[in-house]
Amino acid sequence: MAFTNQTLNPDDLPRMQAVDWIPMPPAHRREIRIEVSILLALLLLAGAGAATICWLAPAPTGLRIVLAVIFTLLLLLWASLTWLALQRVRRKGYALREHDLAFRSGVIFRKQVVLPFNRIQHVEVSSGPIQRRFGLATLKCFTAGGTDVDLSIGSLLQQDAKRLRELVLSRCAHLQDR
Amino acid sequence: MTSPAPSVQTGSTLQWHRISPISILFYIFYVVRHVGLQALPGLVVGAAALGKSFKDQGWILSGIVIALLLLTLFGLLYYLRFRYAVAEDRMLVQRGVLHREALDISFERIQNISIREPFYMRPFGLAVLAVDTAGSSGKEVSLGGVRKDVAEHIRHTIATQLDRASGGVEDLPVHADATQQDGELIVALERRDVLLYGLTANFLLWVALGVGFFFGAGDSSERMISDAFNWLQLDQRVDQLQARGGMVLLALVGSSLFLLALLIMPLLSMIGALFRYDGYRLVRSEDRYRCSRGLLSKHDESLSQHKIQAVVWKQNIIARLLGRINLHLRQASAGISAEASQNSGIPGAKQALIVPAQTPAEAARLSAEFLGGAQPEQAHYTGISRLRFTLFNSAWIAMLAPVTMGFSIAAVKVHSAFLLVPLILALSMLAVFYRMSGQYGLAADGAFGYHRSGFIGRTITVFPLFKVQRIDITQTPWQARRNLAKLTIHLASHSLSLSYLPAAEAKRFRDLAIYHAESSRQRWF
Structure with missing residues (x-):
C-alpha cells in the first residue's frame, strides 16, 4: 500500500452537521414518566411520614417551618428535573453514517459524540426493569483506552437496539477486513 | 538457586516453573513502593499521633518490626505460590496468596515487555520480566x-510472535542473547542531559511534597523543626553571630541556609534521575523501539512504533529556562484513568516511555521519527476566546471571599492598605487565567493534530489524526450564545480538551479527525 498524503479541502470533508438525527421512540417518554412518578411517590411518602411524626410528637414551630420549606424546595427541584428530563427526550437523537455512529443529547449542556465504527471494541445491550416493561433497551459502545462507556444510546426499542448492535458489529468486521 | 531455562513448549503438556527466591525481596519492594509511598503522608501523621499517645518510643519500633515481618511473610507466601509457564503462543501464570489468580495471557494481547535488572538481582544474573496487556481488562x-x-529468551519469543501476528517481519534474526546493540541508535543521552532531566522532571512533585509535608503533617512537622532548633542550639548561635558580625552576617548566614535548602531538592531529583536514566539508549530495529537505562538497576523496555498513540512535549518552567523538552510516548492506557496516569508523579504509577531532556530541534526530529512525519514546530495554532475563558474562570475569584473578609477587618482595625492585598490577589489570578487562555491552541496539518496548553510551562501533544477514538463537542448555554464550544478528543492513551474554541473551528477539526480515522487503513493499535 503506497502512502499518500494529499491536501484536503476542509470544505469538502463530510460534515457532521448535515446528518438527520433519529429521535428516541415514544416509549422512552413513557419510561421517563414512570421513573419521575416513582420519584414523586417516594418524595410524597417521605413528606407524609415527616408530617405524621410532626403531628404525633409536637415539634417546635421553627422545625416545622424548616421541614415545610425543605419539602417545598424538593418538590420544586423535582418539577424542574422532570421538565428537563422530558425536554432531554426531545433533544436526544442518534445518527448512522456509513462509517460512524453519532449521538446528541443535553438541553442546557449540549453534547455531540461521534464514534467511528473501526474504533469500536465491543458493544453491549442492557435493559433495566422499567425499560423491559416498555420493551426498551440501552446500547453501549466501548473503545480502547479507559474502561468507561464511550457512547450510550438510551432508550431504544429492544429490537432496534439489537438491530443497531448487529449493524455496528457487521460494520466493524467489514471495516477491519478491508 | 535459579530455575531451569524454560524451553518453549510445543506439546499439550506444560512445564511449570518457579521464580528465584530473590523475588521475595522484589515483592517486598513492590508492596513498599506501591502502597507505602502513596500512604506516606498518612503514615507520617499516624506516627506523629502514635508518638504523642505512647510516650514509649518502643511501641513504634515494634510496630515497624511487626509490619516488616508481615511483609516478609507475604513475600515468602507469594513466592511459594507463584508459578509460570511459557507455551508456543501464550504465557500462563498462577499467583496470589489469599486471592488466587490463574492468568492466561496470549502473546497477541501483550502491550509492553520490559526487562529490569534491580541492583540486588544483578550479582545473581537475575532479572525481572514485566509484561502488560491492553484492553479494559489490562493486567x-x-x-x-x-x-x-x-x-x-521469553521476550524474544513474544516479540517474534507479535511481529508475525502483525504480518510484518517474518522472523527476526535470532540472537539468543539479544542485547541493546542491534538496531539503529535513535537517542543516546550523556550524563549532562540526564542531570538536566533531573532538574526539569520532578519540579512539581517537590513542591507538592513540600506543601503536603507542611499541610498534611501539621503540628508534628512544627515540633520537628523546633526539635531541630534545639538540637542545633540555633538561638545561641544566632546570638554569637550577632555579637561577632552584627545583622549583616546574620542575614548572610540565613540566606545561604535558605539557598542550601533550595539546592538540596533539585540535587535529590538529579541523583534520582541519574539512578534511573544513566546510560539512556533508545534503539530502533524494524518497527520496534528498545530503551535501556539505569545506573545500578537496569531497565530495558520495548515498544512497537504503531502502538504510540501520541507524543507529548512537556516543558515546565525550569525546562523552558534551560531550553529542553521531555518527550513522553503515550500508549493505550490499560484500565488506568488517563488523567491519573498523566498527572501523578507517584512512583509506581504506570508511566509513559520518556525521552528526557531534548533540545527543540531534536524533539522535532524525534516526533517526526516516532509518528512518521509530524512537524510540531511548524503548526499554526488556532487559539480560544481569551476574553471568554478569562471571564468565565474569574468566577474562581469568588473563592477569595473569606480572605477578603479577613483583610477588610484588618483594614478597619489597623490600616486601610490591607485592602490592597485581596485586590492584588484577584488581579494576579486574572493574570494567570489570561496567560493560560493564550497558551491553549489546536492545530492540524496533513495527517497530524497538535494540542497546546500550559501556564508558565507548556505541554504540546502531537497525535496522528487517524488514531483518534472518539470526538465530543459540548456547549454550555453561555458558550452557545457566543458561538463557542468545547472540543474533547479521545485518544486511546488519554483525552485532550479545549474549551471556548470557536464552534465552527471545533466542528471543522472534528470532521477532519473523523475523516482521517475512518479513511485510514493503518494499524492504530
Whole structure:
C-alpha cells in the first residue's frame, strides 16, 4: 500500500452537521414518566411520614417551618428535573453514517459524540426493569483506552437496539477486513 | 538457586516453573513502593499521633518490626505460590496468596515487555520480566527473579510472535542473547542531559511534597523543626553571630541556609534521575523501539512504533529556562484513568516511555521519527476566546471571599492598605487565567493534530489524526450564545480538551479527525 498524503479541502470533508438525527421512540417518554412518578411517590411518602411524626410528637414551630420549606424546595427541584428530563427526550437523537455512529443529547449542556465504527471494541445491550416493561433497551459502545462507556444510546426499542448492535458489529468486521 | 531455562513448549503438556527466591525481596519492594509511598503522608501523621499517645518510643519500633515481618511473610507466601509457564503462543501464570489468580495471557494481547535488572538481582544474573496487556481488562504480570538469558529468551519469543501476528517481519534474526546493540541508535543521552532531566522532571512533585509535608503533617512537622532548633542550639548561635558580625552576617548566614535548602531538592531529583536514566539508549530495529537505562538497576523496555498513540512535549518552567523538552510516548492506557496516569508523579504509577531532556530541534526530529512525519514546530495554532475563558474562570475569584473578609477587618482595625492585598490577589489570578487562555491552541496539518496548553510551562501533544477514538463537542448555554464550544478528543492513551474554541473551528477539526480515522487503513493499535 503506497502512502499518500494529499491536501484536503476542509470544505469538502463530510460534515457532521448535515446528518438527520433519529429521535428516541415514544416509549422512552413513557419510561421517563414512570421513573419521575416513582420519584414523586417516594418524595410524597417521605413528606407524609415527616408530617405524621410532626403531628404525633409536637415539634417546635421553627422545625416545622424548616421541614415545610425543605419539602417545598424538593418538590420544586423535582418539577424542574422532570421538565428537563422530558425536554432531554426531545433533544436526544442518534445518527448512522456509513462509517460512524453519532449521538446528541443535553438541553442546557449540549453534547455531540461521534464514534467511528473501526474504533469500536465491543458493544453491549442492557435493559433495566422499567425499560423491559416498555420493551426498551440501552446500547453501549466501548473503545480502547479507559474502561468507561464511550457512547450510550438510551432508550431504544429492544429490537432496534439489537438491530443497531448487529449493524455496528457487521460494520466493524467489514471495516477491519478491508 | 535459579530455575531451569524454560524451553518453549510445543506439546499439550506444560512445564511449570518457579521464580528465584530473590523475588521475595522484589515483592517486598513492590508492596513498599506501591502502597507505602502513596500512604506516606498518612503514615507520617499516624506516627506523629502514635508518638504523642505512647510516650514509649518502643511501641513504634515494634510496630515497624511487626509490619516488616508481615511483609516478609507475604513475600515468602507469594513466592511459594507463584508459578509460570511459557507455551508456543501464550504465557500462563498462577499467583496470589489469599486471592488466587490463574492468568492466561496470549502473546497477541501483550502491550509492553520490559526487562529490569534491580541492583540486588544483578550479582545473581537475575532479572525481572514485566509484561502488560491492553484492553479494559489490562493486567500487569511481573516475573520477579528469572535468569537474564531466560528473560531475554521469553521476550524474544513474544516479540517474534507479535511481529508475525502483525504480518510484518517474518522472523527476526535470532540472537539468543539479544542485547541493546542491534538496531539503529535513535537517542543516546550523556550524563549532562540526564542531570538536566533531573532538574526539569520532578519540579512539581517537590513542591507538592513540600506543601503536603507542611499541610498534611501539621503540628508534628512544627515540633520537628523546633526539635531541630534545639538540637542545633540555633538561638545561641544566632546570638554569637550577632555579637561577632552584627545583622549583616546574620542575614548572610540565613540566606545561604535558605539557598542550601533550595539546592538540596533539585540535587535529590538529579541523583534520582541519574539512578534511573544513566546510560539512556533508545534503539530502533524494524518497527520496534528498545530503551535501556539505569545506573545500578537496569531497565530495558520495548515498544512497537504503531502502538504510540501520541507524543507529548512537556516543558515546565525550569525546562523552558534551560531550553529542553521531555518527550513522553503515550500508549493505550490499560484500565488506568488517563488523567491519573498523566498527572501523578507517584512512583509506581504506570508511566509513559520518556525521552528526557531534548533540545527543540531534536524533539522535532524525534516526533517526526516516532509518528512518521509530524512537524510540531511548524503548526499554526488556532487559539480560544481569551476574553471568554478569562471571564468565565474569574468566577474562581469568588473563592477569595473569606480572605477578603479577613483583610477588610484588618483594614478597619489597623490600616486601610490591607485592602490592597485581596485586590492584588484577584488581579494576579486574572493574570494567570489570561496567560493560560493564550497558551491553549489546536492545530492540524496533513495527517497530524497538535494540542497546546500550559501556564508558565507548556505541554504540546502531537497525535496522528487517524488514531483518534472518539470526538465530543459540548456547549454550555453561555458558550452557545457566543458561538463557542468545547472540543474533547479521545485518544486511546488519554483525552485532550479545549474549551471556548470557536464552534465552527471545533466542528471543522472534528470532521477532519473523523475523516482521517475512518479513511485510514493503518494499524492504530
